[in-house]
Amino acid sequence: MTRSPLHDEHIALGATLVDFAGWDMPVRYAGDVAEHLAVRTAAGLFDISHMGEIVVRGADAAAGLDAAVVSGAERLAIGRAKYTHLCTPGGGVIDDLIVYRRDWDHFLIVANASNVETVTAELAERFASFDATVENITAEVSLIAVQGPKAVGIVSAMCASGADDVAMLKNYTWCTVLLKGDIHAMVARTGYTGEDGFELFVVAADAVEVWQLALELGTPVGLIPCGLSARDTLRLEAGMPLYGHELTLATTPYDAGLGWVVQTGAARVLERPGIEGAVALSAEPVERGDFVGREALAAAKERAAATQADPASAPEESRILVGLVGSPGRAARAGFAVWMGERQVGIVSSGAPSPTLGVPVAMAMVHPSAAAVGTVLEIDVRGRRETMTVTALPLYSRAS
Numbered sequence: 001m002t003r004s005p006l007h008d009e010h011i012a013l014g015a016t017l018v019d020f021a022g023w024d025m026p027v028r029y030a031g032d033v034a035e036h037l038a039v040r041t042a043a044g045l046f047d048i049s050h051m052g053e054i055v056v057r058g059a060d061a062a063a064g065l066d067a068a069v070v071s072g073a074e075r076l077a078i079g080r081a082k083y084t085h086l087c088t089p090g091g092g093v094i095d096d097l098i099v100y101r102r103d104w105d106h107f108l109i110v111a112n113a114s115n116v117e118t119v120t121a122e123l124a125e126r127f128a129s130f131d132a133t134v135e136n137i138t139a140e141v142s143l144i145a146v147q148g149p150k151a152v153g154i155v156s157a158m159c160a161s162g163a164d165d166v167a168m169l170k171n172y173t174w175c176t177v178l179l180k181g182d183i184h185a186m187v188a189r190t191g192y193t194g195e196d197g198f199e200l201f202v203v204a205a206d207a208v209e210v211w212q213l214a215l216e217l218g219t220p221v222g223l224i225p226c227g228l229s230a231r232d233t234l235r236l237e238a239g240m241p242l243y244g245h246e247l248t249l250a251t252t253p254y255d256a257g258l259g260w261v262v263q264t265g266a267a268r269v270l271e272r273p274g275i276e277g278a279v280a281l282s283a284e285p286v287e288r289g290d291f292v293g294r295e296a297l298a299a300a301k302e303r304a305a306a307t308q309a310d311p312a313s314a315p316e317e318s319r320i321l322v323g324l325v326g327s328p329g330r331a332a333r334a335g336f337a338v339w340m341g342e343r344q345v346g347i348v349s350s351g352a353p354s355p356t357l358g359v360p361v362a363m364a365m366v367h368p369s370a371a372a373v374g375t376v377l378e379i380d381v382r383g384r385r386e387t388m389t390v391t392a393l394p395l396y397s398r399a400s
Contacts, residue, residue, distance in 0.1 A: 004049040005142045005207035013225055020228060021113035023050040028227040035230035036355040039193050040398075042222025043148035045214050046231060048192075048199070049207065052116025053141045054109040054123065058132025061105050062270065067291050068126040069097065070253065070262045074269040074286070076101045078279065081172040081188055084261055085253050086119060091296035092249040093256075095119050096241065098190060100174055104272045104279045105132075108186075108201075110143075112243045126292065142207035146214055146223070147197030147234075149398075154218040155187060155198045158210075162187075166198070181209050192231060194238025195398055233352050236361060239323060239394030245334055245349040246321055246363055252297060254304040255365070256321045257393065262297050264288055311368035319346055319365035323395050324377065324388040331360035332379040332388065338364050339378040339385065345370040348379060354395070361395050362388065 001024040004010070010017060015026035026047065028035065038044050056065060065073035071084035078101050086094045095115040100108040111119040120136040127134050146155050156163040162177030166187055169175060174188035183206045191197035202210050214223070232242070241247045246256050253259050266285035273280055307314045324332065332351035337344050346366030354361040362379070370377060373392050378385040 002050075004047050005204045006047045006049065006144075006211050009208060009211055010047065010225075015225070015227060018228070021050060023113060025050055026225070026227040027229045029225045032227075032229045032233065033355045035224060035226040036233050038222060038224045039148045039195055039226060039230065039234055040356055041149070043146055043150040043154055043197075043218055043224075044193070044226035044230065045211070045218065045223055046145040046147065046226050047142075047211070048145050048231075049142045049204075050113040051143050052111040052113060052119065052136065052138045053143070053201070054111060054116065054120055055135045055137050056107045056109065056123065056127070056132055057105060057135075058130070059105055060127075060130035061107055061132040064127045064130035064132050065099065065107060066289065067130075068123055069099070070291060070293060070297065071099070072263045072267060072269070072288050073099060073101075073107065074288075075263075075267040077270060077281075078103060079173055079175070081174060081190060083172070085247075085258070086122060087253070087293035087297065088249060089293055089296060091252040091293045091300050093243070093247040093251055093253065094122060094249065095243055096247055100186075100188065101270075104270060115243060140204055142202050142204045142210075144200045144202070144207065144210055144214065145191055145197060146200070146218065147191045147193040147226075148195050148223070150218070150221050150223065151195070151197040154214065154221065154223060155200070157217045158213050169198075179210060180213060181206075183210060185210070192240055193234035194240070194394060194396055195234070232350075233355060236350050236352055236363065237354055237356055237394065237396035239363070241321075241363075242350060246365075251365075252300040254297070254300045255319060259301060259304060262301070264294065264298075307368045311371065314368040316367070318368055320368055320371055321349070321393070322364055322366055322371045323391045323393040324348075324351075324362040324364055324379075325357070325391045325395060326360040326362075326379075326386055326388040328359055329386055330381045330384075332362040332364075332381060332386065337380040338366055338370070339380065340370045340375070345377070351379075356396050360386070360388070363393070366390075
């Protein structure tokens, strides 16, 4: 297994380590519930160095990405990030990604650990006719997340310079800072927990010092190290998809309620004028060109609209994503069958007890006729049916 640059730190903190996508990663430290609640009430510190980092550079970097992913990369401003999908020609999701625009000709892409090699190869193939390079730099980068209501104070305190820039970041934007210890970092206001928070990109050699700095400054205000188990229940409550569960090659963004990531209309795009290094928005909106999966996704959008208008008419094999909330009792888990009376209408994609809500919660792919909010369904939990109610996603949303 691949070891994170923070492996020895996890051992010293008593973490339980597991194989996750070929990485030896901490699943928990003090305990799942304590770590989950720390993020909801104070802050949690996560090693997410298993996530893949891919760099796209070159004169055609924006145009190539625009043709490769379902969101318009050319319209993304420098200093901003965008959640998007890499889809097959048939509209299935190869992976969900976050794309950061570093410069007019430079993008950083974060992919899931299990898919980074697939995504790198797929992008390289799609960039074959573009003047740009695609490089997997995962081994060179460590990614550390500070998540929770106290995250902004902690990360600002970690800065030797740039603290004000961190505090002013909006969701899905980033800045570069100098951390204490003379460490350069890219700090993004992104995360996978449903709370406010930041993800810090640093070179792998600086990871231990950054981790220890976060603990030193964050522990007095309630920050604790958190593992993958807490990260999973946090993202489940927040209705965030996990690749291989809510998103698959057989699932389109519309099936997962994420049709908004598919951008097809005209918009002002970032251009590079003749002056070396200068960038500006186009004077007029530019119509987006073709991208892989566009035709199939247009058809998926039409199906989704028809299904919403008349759910009962959807083909029996149709499935869309819903949230489920149960009563105190046994939790539904991924793969459990979902029933409406004597008819199996779907499969649980993710499920667990909710530390925040105090009841079992789940997400499931169900037939549209069973997807209306308030519909009571049954989950086959190891031979006994447990009642759960369809609930709008997210299941938890932090106070504004």
